[in-house]
Amino acid sequence: MAKLTVEDLPLEGKKVLMRVDFNVPIKDGVVGDDNRIVAALPTIKYVIDHGGRAILFSHLGRIKKEEDKPGLSLRPVAERLSNLLNKPVTFVPVTEGKQLEDAIDNMKNGDVLLVQNTRYEDVKDGEYVKRESGNDPELGKYWASLGDVFVNDAFGTAHRKHASNVGIATNMPGKAAAGYLMEKEIKFLGDAVDNPERPFVAILGGAKVSDKIGVIDNLLEKADKIIIGGGMAYTFYAAKGIKVGNSLVEKDKIEVAKQILDKAGDKLVLPIDNVVADKFNNDADTKVVEGDIDDGWMALDIGPKSVEEFENVLKDAKTVVWNGPMGVFEMPNFAKGTLEIGKFLGTLSDATTIVGGGDSTAAVKELGVADKLTHISTGGGASLTYLEGKELPGIAAISEK
Numbered sequence: 001m002a003k004l005t006v007e008d009l010p011l012e013g014k015k016v017l018m019r020v021d022f023n024v025p026i027k028d029g030v031v032g033d034d035n036r037i038v039a040a041l042p043t044i045k046y047v048i049d050h051g052g053r054a055i056l057f058s059h060l061g062r063i064k065k066e067e068d069k070p071g072l073s074l075r076p077v078a079e080r081l082s083n084l085l086n087k088p089v090t091f092v093p094v095t096e097g098k099q100l101e102d103a104i105d106n107m108k109n110g111d112v113l114l115v116q117n118t119r120y121e122d123v124k125d126g127e128y129v130k131r132e133s134g135n136d137p138e139l140g141k142y143w144a145s146l147g148d149v150f151v152n153d154a155f156g157t158a159h160r161k162h163a164s165n166v167g168i169a170t171n172m173p174g175k176a177a178a179g180y181l182m183e184k185e186i187k188f189l190g191d192a193v194d195n196p197e198r199p200f201v202a203i204l205g206g207a208k209v210s211d212k213i214g215v216i217d218n219l220l221e222k223a224d225k226i227i228i229g230g231g232m233a234y235t236f237y238a239a240k241g242i243k244v245g246n247s248l249v250e251k252d253k254i255e256v257a258k259q260i261l262d263k264a265g266d267k268l269v270l271p272i273d274n275v276v277a278d279k280f281n282n283d284a285d286t287k288v289v290e291g292d293i294d295d296g297w298m299a300l301d302i303g304p305k306s307v308e309e310f311e312n313v314l315k316d317a318k319t320v321v322w323n324g325p326m327g328v329f330e331m332p333n334f335a336k337g338t339l340e341i342g343k344f345l346g347t348l349s350d351a352t353t354i355v356g357g358g359d360s361t362a363a364v365k366e367l368g369v370a371d372k373l374t375h376i377s378t379g380g381g382a383s384l385t386y387l388e389g390k391e392l393p394g395i396a397a398i399s400e401k
């Protein structure tokens with residue numbers, strides 16, 4: 001990388017602003033899968049071992065209204081980080097102002113501080129102002145003013161142009177560096193997918209339909225097959241005139257889905273059958289149906305015929321990139337599709353198998369199939385954007401050597 005790295009920066013006695021991606025699953029105030037926190041430890045340790053004062057920034061979830069804030073506090077993450085580092089981590093429950101500035105002034109060399117969820121800035125006085133997500137120039141400038149140098153290790157957020165990554169970096173010219181995780185992810189993805197061994201199969205699922213449906217267009221030129229499962233599948237069902245019941249559908253993306261279907265021909269593989277439920281709950285009544293999904297039912301997992309069909313497509317693959325679970329794996333009754341696909345990828349011993357994304361990674365770890373895969377990437381949307389051949393704004397903003 002022709003970019004500055006953390007090793008190029010002066011650290012001793014410096015206030016080192018760090019952007020990490022700690023957007024991890026939280027349930028009942030406790031961190032679930034901590035892969036993304038663990039993945040950032042090498043850079044954090046390097047900074048504090050070299051006498052830096054680490055001031056960490058991350059987003060968590062999405063905040064659109066005041067009521068979203070309490071459940072999306074980073075406090076539980078500070079606790080987990082403290083356990084992992086085996087040292088105290090100061091948590092500052094605000095994103096600006098005197099409390100934050102005083103806490104930073106009180107830091108000693110080697111100390112670690114975590115700032116509240118950067119997306120608290122997206123809602124001010126009850127209004128959705130998107131200061132963080134809209135890269136408000138004043139916000140990036142303010143955060144940059146709090147430190148001496150900047151290290152961006154948030155690969156999972158690199159496809160976003162937000163104040164806490166791009167904003168801070170552009171306000172610290174010559175002093176914004178990449179961390180080890182950022183370097184590692186780019187190197188790995190580059191080696192695997194710039195000239196992928198073929199057949200190259202992409203698997204796309206999950207729930208961020210409107211975010212991610214756009215990448216399919218570019219992926220059609222790179223991949224030999226694209227398998228669509230999980231919450232991504234039903235917008236395509238709607239585009240094909242298949243009934244979707246109450247399944248997750250992004251209505252304003254149905255047109256896009258139609259265009260993709262026209263262009264893709266048999267490159268795109270959709271689920272044949274689904275596990276449908278009468279409510280969004282693990283205890284729902286369920287059944288497996290092919291094709292049409294009746295009103296009152298929603299598809300929460302792919303069915304056994306879909307698994308068989310997907311495995312058939314995957315069996316000869318030499319490169320597989322997977323983002324987005326095949327169903328609502330957080331509920332045991334809808335985890336089977338994700339589990340089966342994960343297990344099957346584990347049997348492809350001479351293929352490069354890459355799983356990316358906060359939730360997909362949590363799924364393969366939780367379901368015990370992560371060990372047999374080639375690479376677990378912290379980025380879902382970020383990996384897909386990289387795969388499309390697009391520049392990642394978070395990386396572009398890092399200073400050149």
Ligand SMILES: Nc1ncnc2c1ncn2[C@@H]1O[C@H](COP(=O)(O)OP(=O)(O)O)[C@@H](O)[C@H]1O
Pocket residue numbers: 205206207208229230231232248299300301323324325326327328329330356357358359360361379380381
């Ligand atoms: N059929 C479905 N209906 C609703 N949500 C789904 C469905 N399939 C998967 N999901 C949800 O998608 C979420 C993950 O999506 P996403 O964030 O795009 O993936 P990743 O974090 O791996 O990039 C999970 O919380 C999962 O429950």
Ligand SMILES: O=C(OP(=O)(O)O)[C@H](O)COP(=O)(O)O
Pocket residue numbers: 021023061062156157160208356357358359378379380381382
């Ligand atoms: O979890 C993330 O992406 P992913 O769900 O695609 O893995 C990143 O933290 C980005 O979050 P965002 O999609 O709310 O900007």
Ligand SMILES: [Mg+2]
Pocket residue numbers: 357358359360380
């Ligand atoms: Mg996710």
